[in-house]
Amino acid sequence: MPYVPHTPEDTRAMLGAIGAGSVEELFAEIPLALRPKSFDLPEGLSEMATRQRIEDLAARNSNGMVSFLGAGFYDHYVPSAVDALISRGEFYTAYTPYQPEASQGTLQAIFEYQTAVARLMGMECANASVYDGGTALYEAMMMAVRQTKRVKVIVSETVSPIYRILLDTYTRNLKLTLVTVPQAKGATDFAAMQAALDDATACVVVQNPNFFGCVEDASALFAAAKAKGALAIVSAYPVLQSVLKTPSAMGADIAVAEGQSLGLPLSFGGPYLGIMTSTKPLVRQMPGRIVGRTQDGQGRTGYVLTLQAREQHIRRQKATSNICSNQALCALRSLIHLSLLGEEGLARTARVSMENARYAAKKLTAIKGVELLNGAPFGNEFAITLPRSAQDVCLTLIEKGFVPGFPLGRYYQGMDNALLVCCTEKNSRRDIDILAAWMEDAI
Amino acid sequence: MSTLFKKSSPGREGVWPQAPSQDLGELLPEGLLRGAPAGMPSLSELDVVRHFSLLSRKNFGVDSNFYPLGSCTMKYNPKFCEDIAGLPGFARLHPLLPQLPRGDELTQGALEVMYETERWLCEILGMSEFTLHPMAGAHGELTGVLTIAAYHADKGNKKTKIICPDSAHGTNPASAAIAGYEVVSIASKDGIVDPDALAEVLDDEVAAMMMTCPNTLGLFEKNLPKIVEMLRSVDALLYYDGANLNAIMGKMRVGDAGFDVVHVNLHKTFGTPHGGGGPGSGPVGVCEKLVPYLPVSRVVKDPSGRFHLRYDYPKSIGYVAPFYGNFGVVLKAYAYMLRxxxxxxxxxSENAVLAANYLRKTLDDVLEVPYDRVCMHEFVASADKQSQKGVRALDIAKALLDKGYHAPTIYFPLIVKECLMFEPTETESKETMDQFVADLRDILALAESDPAAVQAAPVTTPVGRLDETRAARNMEITDDM
Incomplete structure (x- = not known):
């Protein structure tokens, strides 16, 4: 059979050494009563037949649509060298680097990843990553709860609804109060958030750019939070972070992000990359793995997993989190991607995406009845209002091979006519012109 | 080897996209912009390729080294599964497409992969339904425990405690605590769960017990039927940690055996790579009575054979992942199952158990095996005897690195002194195991004749033993400090 190397002679010799007459004998401890009632599965296929089957399934997804769908998950160009390097078996067939002498490749890469994402956010510390941006946001919130020993969390409704539903699930059995401050026409209502601050507040949570694409400055809110002894948390977009004011410059204590936009395929929702960074005083509240630099007995530089006393394999039920793994391979992807683009390449990606978004906003708002939801500055994504249901317009355009964006009514009451449109460097002006033409027709 | 950041040369061109045409100041007001550069490295493409190629050579992986790391199931990861996950029809699929009007129609292939993978897992484990959403094993545990909590809350049960055997993975008690439960640990007897110890702590406040079977010593839990009966008497549920599923496929189904909730580590049993520490995938299966509490969304098949995502499950615990879990990992596991x-x-499973027993029998004369009876897919040895002479399990592990093997798991489970946990998996040949044992024998002989030489290992790796105290004290966790 595939992937099992034993010849019949090998099996006989191994059974002989064990002193067993058959392989079945080795399972004798499993009583008959516990044997499977059924194991009704198809027979195996050749590699070629398996591949054909799955290629057929791939062909049943919508391929080749022109897409303006983002909403936190972005289709940026990935240089070929990323896939070439990530395909090295020494990286992807390795385990967690618990034996540091045999894992310096993974460990140094994670150390460099921690450096890169901390710099991007302007923060001092980073961990080796968690599952995704939503988990990162939840863990950030729990860091604040532990650090302040307070139980109230104030979240803006402009934080991704996809993340806020995760926070709901995870906090349901905990004694926490989650206060959601309504958005104001797609903008974060900083005044209302500030008004909600009190002495029980553990943290305030905002997203920049917010879910509607607006670029905002939370500095004043964060200063007010600090004055109340609460922490400030930002959920960021790493590509745009190359040009936007940093969470740290706004006074954030913890900055997290979904790292998918840094070289990871969209892959129908995962695996993604939860980036977590913080100020230095908070590092001991950080969940998950952290790599530190040190030396061996001969003074040679090396890297190890450090501060492990926070983690579940040491602390068990008293750990900062139950998280055991990190997204090591995804973190490595993002690091390779960042290295290939460099400072200039990343900023260009951000700026070209933003320029395309401005062009799209101009073309779309030139259509009668289409307006920007608000006049706030935006990044590479913006919300527009249409004269009719965004769902209906979306449906018409999908039939033309265009995904025009994300209808906001799904998550925001009274926004049935609002559409969130995203551009990256991959959306050509020609595609935008066609989008605008079809949309004009559809309206 | 210096870091990427030290190799950077400002102005050196990497893989840059086209240049922008407007000044940044025309795009956004000054006050919203970054004050100083981020400090990303500036490198040529070759600089980057060479840096990471060299780094990769400082790693042991299954592709290059035997990796008998107990509890982790480091089997061979078939290359074609990697290829399949990269098919553009899946890799470029936006996760929000199904939320668009008639979006299910745009993603039929992906939904079918999810639906079919769930059916395979249900049949392999004997469960009623599965969710693929949990993004790792520990995440599956948390999802499972939240499901248990929802069940008890719905029934009006007042439950506050979860029982974990002392041999359990550390994630078990941590997941239970994160979900808001008090954790009660019970001692094992003769390497397995002791029903008497369970009886002492079992009361109406127990929500569930978390177990793995075979357990972390590689032993089958013989008292399982008794344990199931005891838990049912107080309406406590039984959770199966699927970390050790590689031992029992087709030999026992945990659902048939009375487990109510299970998580599976696709990155162990179903051959997806560990990636240097992730990503994993930890689907959760439940018995009939827990189905209403599974996370949303759920994938269903209509009578015409079309697939849809459904969100309307009022008793559901809600969302545990932004979308549908680590789909890319699920796809690889699906390919592996089909193959x-x-x-x-x-x-x-037969060959995993065969290999573990062969390895156990070929080394048990030189290394003590505390529970030296037929094991399942892994077993635990002890270097307690060697440690009397100063050579600890850690030293043996490091000496194995010098011979080109990844070390076994050491000091886990916590209940065996100086333990080394071996799991050869089904994909390693007899020759590889024979050579491994020969090399291990050499190390153990050296431990007798020259303990200092073993204590000095490793010497052939890029670095020797590293100063972990210094790392924790200096806390140098980025290149800037």
């Missing part, structure tokens, strides 16, 4: 089929999966 192996029914017979192949049974043979996986």
């Amino acid at each position: 192996l089929g029914r017979e192949g999966l049974i043979k996986v």
